[in-house]
Amino acid sequence: MKVIIVEDEKPAADRLQQMLADFPDVELLAVADTGEEAAREIDRLRPEVIFLDVQLPDLSGVDLLRLIEHQPQVIFTTAYDTYAVQAFELGAVDYLLKPFSRERLAEALERVRARLAAPENATRKLEQLLSQLAGRPPYLQRIPCRAGQKILILNADQILYFATENKLVFAHLADRRYCINYTLEELQHRLDPERFFRTHRTTIVNLDFVRSIEPWFGGTYRITLRDREGTQLPVSRNAARQLREKLGW
Incomplete structure (x- = not known):
């Protein structure tokens, strides 16, 4: 053994x-x-x-x-x-x-x-x-990922958003993105809900990095982030209702 x-x-x-x-x-x-x-x-x-x-x-x-x-x-x-x-x-x-x-x-x-x-x-x-x-929700504080032969540890509070692309999940930081071994469903249950919000079936956003929220079309909204590019991400109709309740607007 x-x-x-x-x-x-x-x-x-x-x-x-x-x-x-x-x-x-x-x-x-x-x-x-x-x-x-x-x-x-x-x-x-x-x-x-x-x-x-x-x-x-x-x-x-x-x-x-x-x-x-x-x-x-x-x-x-x-x-x-x-x-x-x-x-x-x-x-x-x-x-x-x-x-x-x-x-x-x-x-x-x-x-x-x-x-x-x-x-x-x-x-x-x-x-x-x-x-x-x-005995409490095991909120993720650090997220491991592979970068070549190295193992990088990403601090959750520095991640702007998570997004799926071609069945892979990427953690987007201010300077680059990293492929991680989590699904969005797993992240949704393991991240702190006071900070992270599922805005769309393809996206989880760190609310600390949200600059603005504006109506888009068909009852959907669009979020603009506080990064250099001013990244814009969709908010579905269902998520928009939940987000309004969460933020009290």
Whole structure:
């Protein structure tokens, strides 16, 4: 069983590494302390299992899973309270509540062995469960994307708008755009609704960058952004009604 540890706290990583040494069928490939390093090592080494800390310095665990191409089996390590952690048992992934015992680790590894015999992609379940763990809407603060061999982290509050083009989704900043691995539907549910608004089936706009809103045609509106080009984006009739209520005009 080939394993990678993703843990930003060195004492916790060292302890887990020592405990895994007691299991002859476990081969530790690498230890990563950031999401960027973990994504690189996971895609390069292609482990069967990763031990994943829920919160990393640069990415959440779910965002890391979304970013990587190779999808291993996942055991979360977490310090969340017992009630929230029980949500993990509803899915196809195990958890370890820090600090955990060798016996609990052995149980988690046994569950993973069973999953390896009948693998499934549980990324969607992981996202739902992590939402329960947080106990609040998991608004995206940072959005990872690939740029060649690099992994870039986009700050959500610097993104002017998201738009689809040829079935791809792009995050538009002031100077350029980046292709990201989210659908608009996912972004609509994971971005802060006080800041981001779905103006059209093809567009989500950061309201902080809206300069003006004006009637267009057929009950639709048009938004002009505060960028250098004065980008204009459509607002559908349904979205226009919701936007009027939201902004109180």
